[in-house]
Amino acid sequence: MSEVDELPRFPFPADAALEPPAEWAQLRSKCPVAHVKLASGDVAALLTRHEDVRNVLSDPRFTRPTPGDDAARIADSEGGGIYNSDMAEVIPQHGEAHLTWRRGIGKWFTAKRMNALRPGIAVMAEQLIDEMVAKGAPADLKASLGFPLPVWVICDMLGVPDTDRDRFSHWSDTMLSMTRYSAAEMKAAEQEFWRYMAAHIAAKREQPGDDLLSALITDPEPMSDRTLIATGIGLLIAGHETTANMITKMVAMLLSDRSRWEQLLADPSLVRTAVEESLRLDANLGVGLARYLTEEIEIGGVVLPAGTTAMCGMAAANRDEDAFERASEMDLSRSPNPHLAFGAGAHACLGQPLARTELQVVLEVLLRRLPSLDLAVDVEDLRRVEGLVVGGLVELPVRW
Amino acid sequence: MKITVDQDKCCGAGTCVLLAPDVFDQRDEDGIVVLLDAEPPAELHPLVREAASVCPAAAISVSS
Ligand code: HEM
Ligand code: SF4
Numbered sequence: 001m002s003e004v005d006e007l008p009r010f011p012f013p014a015d016a017a018l019e020p021p022a023e024w025a026q027l028r029s030k031c032p033v034a035h036v037k038l039a040s041g042d043v044a045a046l047l048t049r050h051e052d053v054r055n056v057l058s059d060p061r062f063t064r065p066t067p068g069d070d071a072a073r074i075a076d077s078e079g080g081g082i083y084n085s086d087m088a089e090v091i092p093q094h095g096e097a098h099l100t101w102r103r104g105i106g107k108w109f110t111a112k113r114m115n116a117l118r119p120g121i122a123v124m125a126e127q128l129i130d131e132m133v134a135k136g137a138p139a140d141l142k143a144s145l146g147f148p149l150p151v152w153v154i155c156d157m158l159g160v161p162d163t164d165r166d167r168f169s170h171w172s173d174t175m176l177s178m179t180r181y182s183a184a185e186m187k188a189a190e191q192e193f194w195r196y197m198a199a200h201i202a203a204k205r206e207q208p209g210d211d212l213l214s215a216l217i218t219d220p221e222p223m224s225d226r227t228l229i230a231t232g233i234g235l236l237i238a239g240h241e242t243t244a245n246m247i248t249k250m251v252a253m254l255l256s257d258r259s260r261w262e263q264l265l266a267d268p269s270l271v272r273t274a275v276e277e278s279l280r281l282d283a284n285l286g287v288g289l290a291r292y293l294t295e296e297i298e299i300g301g302v303v304l305p306a307g308t309t310a311m312c313g314m315a316a317a318n319r320d321e322d323a324f325e326r327a328s329e330m331d332l333s334r335s336p337n338p339h340l341a342f343g344a345g346a347h348a349c350l351g352q353p354l355a356r357t358e359l360q361v362v363l364e365v366l367l368r369r370l371p372s373l374d375l376a377v378d379v380e381d382l383r384r385v386e387g388l389v390v391g392g393l394v395e396l397p398v399r400w
Numbered sequence: 401m402k403i404t405v406d407q408d409k410c411c412g413a414g415t416c417v418l419l420a421p422d423v424f425d426q427r428d429e430d431g432i433v434v435l436l437d438a439e440p441p442a443e444l445h446p447l448v449r450e451a452a453s454v455c456p457a458a459a460i461s462v463s464s
Contacts (some may be wrong), residue, residue, distance in 0.1 A: 058458065103412065106431030111417035336450040346411055348456035353414040 010036035010046055010311065011287055017382035017393060018253055020283040024048055024316035033302040036311070042072035044290070044309040045302075048316035050323035050340070052299050056291055056310050058345035063093045065292040065309060072309035074287060090230035102350060104219070105231065108157065108212045109350055114357045117153070121358060124152055125365040133369075137399035138376035146247035146396070147240070150358055154239030158232060159211030160200060165240075168193060172237045197232045201225070235351075243355050245385070245392030247362050250278035252396055253330065254363075256379045263332055265371050268364065274332040275359045280318045280339035281330055284384055284391035288313045289343055314340040370400045401445055402463050403452075405435045409459040416451040416460060423448055424460075433459060 012021040027034050027048045034046045047053050056062060065071030067089050092098045107113075125145065132144035148162075151169070155162035174189035201213060208214035213232055216223060223231065254260045254274070264270055289312045296306050304310065318339045321327045342349035349355065366373060375382075376397035385392040403423065412431030416424040423444060425434045440448060452460040 103430035103432070106412040107427075107429055109412070109414065110426040110428070110431045111414040111421070112426065112428075114414070114418070336453040338454045342413070342456060344456045346457070348411050348413050350411075350413065352456075353418055356418065 007035055007037040007043060010038055010044070014283065014384070016380070017384050018249070018256055018283060018379065020315065020319060024313070024319065028316060028320055032300040033304065038072055038074055038311075040073035042309070044072045044311045045304055046288075046311045046313055047299065048313045048320075049300065050317040050320035053312045053314055053317040053340055054344050056297075056299070057289065057312055057340070057343050057347070059291075059297075060346060061295055062291045062293055062310075063098075063347065065290055066093055069292045070307060071290065071292045074290060090226045091234060092227075098346065101223070101227070101231075102346075104216065104223070105212065105235075106350065108215075109353055111353050114353045117354075118357055118361060120156075121149070121153060121361045122365055125149055125362055126369065129365065129369050133400070138397045139399075141251055141396040141398045142244070142248040142393065143395065145362065146251070147244040149247065149362060150243035151240045153354070153358060154236060157211060157239070158213050158235060159204065159209045160213075160232075160236065164196075168196070168236055169240070171196075172241055175237065193233050194229060197229045197236075198225075201228055201232065238349075238351055239354070241390055243351075243358055245390060246279070246282065246355065247359060248393050248396045249282055249284060249391075250275065250359060250363070251366065251373075251398075252375070252379075252382060252393060253278050253281060255373065255375045255398070257330070258374065260330065260332060261367075261373065264363070264367055268367055270332045271360050271363050271367070273335050273337065275356060275363060276337040276339065277330055277332055277334050278359075279341040280324070280334075280337055282318075282341060282391075283315055284393075285315045285341060286390040287311070288315070312340075314343070372400045374399055401439060401442075401448065403435060403438050403440070403448060404461045404463075405433050406459045406461075407432050409457045410455075411457045411459075413456050415454055415456065419451045419454075420444060420447040424451065 008023070012023045014021045027046070032047065032049045032052055034048070035043055036046045038044055047056060092101050128145045128148055132139045151165045152162050155165070171189040171193040174186055175193070201217065204214050205217055208218055216228060216231070254264065264274060291310045291312060293304055293308045293310055294306055297304055318341065319327045323338070342352040376399040382396070383394045385394055410433045412426065414426055414431060416433060417426055423437045423440045425436050426432060427434055449462060452462045
């Protein structure tokens with residue numbers, strides 16, 4: 001026990017909201033496979049190099065921990081966190097079954113569909129910015145734009161009323177808890193979300209609409225009801241939480257050194273690469289991705305036995321000097337940019353074309369509508385969301 | 401330049417299509433990659449190289 005007590009606690013505390021903890025660079029160079037203690041007290045092997053993180057995430061033998069595995073738990077509550085939820089159990093995580101599940105929803109996230117959604121997303125972004133401007137500066141960009149935009153997009157796609165957003169955003173925060181909520185609260189949120197989605201799917205069955213869930217219900221080879229419900233919940237959580245946070249963090253990074261904003265104003269064709277560079281340099285993407293090692297592997301000369309939980313530190317990997325030149329610098333024209341913010345391999349973010357589209361559209365519209373946008377507080381005063389497995393800022397006060 | 405794609409590896413994330421729509425497409429039924437042009441003109445080579453290097457499934461190979 002005492003050995004475990006001496007291990008560094010992960011995630012590492014960070015002093016500044018947009019900057020990485022010093023431990024990452026040290027670990028990358030000296031200890032690329034580091035044993036750390038998670039919020040639960042369980043031990044995991046933390047990977048911080050780009051090559052190692054990419055290799056483990058792309059290795060078809062390994063996947064996310066599922067409740068049956070004896071994996072390290074992410075959260076400090078008795079339940080152990082999101083990987084131990086019913087949702088993680090119901091959605092197939094392995095091999096053919098996962099591939100079939102993924103391909104069934106893949107057609108809703110093709111680049112073609114995203115290009116078709118683009119004008120609608122732009123209109124919504126304009127409308128939200130109008131409302132923010134009407135209320136006057138300073139405003140919280142997260143509450144006014146970063147959060148409501150992706151919620152509207154994913155609700156529209158799933159055919160769920162976005163007026164319920166405060167309810168499912170609360171359930172989602174609770175289910176993504178690392179240290180903030182108790183096991184009982186997490187269970188209750190999951191059950192309420194489950195009932196909500198079950199009722200919604202029953203209603204769609206009666207009266208199908210032109211949306212993703214209706215299409216899955218009426219598919220000639222439909223998923224089981226439990227899988228449908230878990231998929232609906234999974235998409236609703238995945239579709240709003242990370243994107244809302246990323247919109248906010250991206251704008252914060254670009255405004256924290258205003259020469260970046262000015263570079264974009266002068267050359268808006270940099271929007272695409274600027275979005276990728278913001279994803280790469282996000283020092284606050286959350287705890288990272290866990291992989292349960294079902295077989296022994298060797299990483300950087302260290303043998304990890306079967307039964308190890310590997311924590312893939314994508315944010316640390318994204319600053320690896322061996323993978324990116326001048327890795328700590330924000331280069332808005334960096335290309336190619338093989339960052340790992342969306343993971344890699346068979347589980348790589350399915351919603352990444354949607355997330356990219358939303359981030360690009362928000363940035364384009366903000367540059368056009370509010371060229372004078374600026375932070376309304378000092379960068380030092382920005383605060384991180386604490387205690388969830390996903391990272392974000394509490395708020396982003398701006399003026400224009 | 402000669403491009404090959406491995407449809408078994410592709411995870412349908414569409415990154416390649418967003419970058420180079422003249423070279424890559426996705427099947428409508430499941431989003432898996434379809435190669436439109438295995439030997440694209442020189443002006444597209446940088447974007448194709450970028451697509452190959454950022455493909456999350458390493459499903460795109462390029463030989464010169
Ligand atoms: C900036 C925004 C986003 C980020 C940073 C992000 C990040 C990620 C990451 C890192 C994974 C990999 C999980 C793993 O390997 O264990 C993932 C998976 C996933 N994401 Fe995203 N995501 C974002 C937006 C979205 C959106 C908008 C959707 C759409 C609904 C979405 C849907 C999914 C789904 C369904 C998976 C699971 C894929 C699978 O297991 O096969 N994500 N995301
Ligand atoms: S980028 Fe790679 S994984 Fe994504 S669609 Fe293209 S080939 Fe498939």
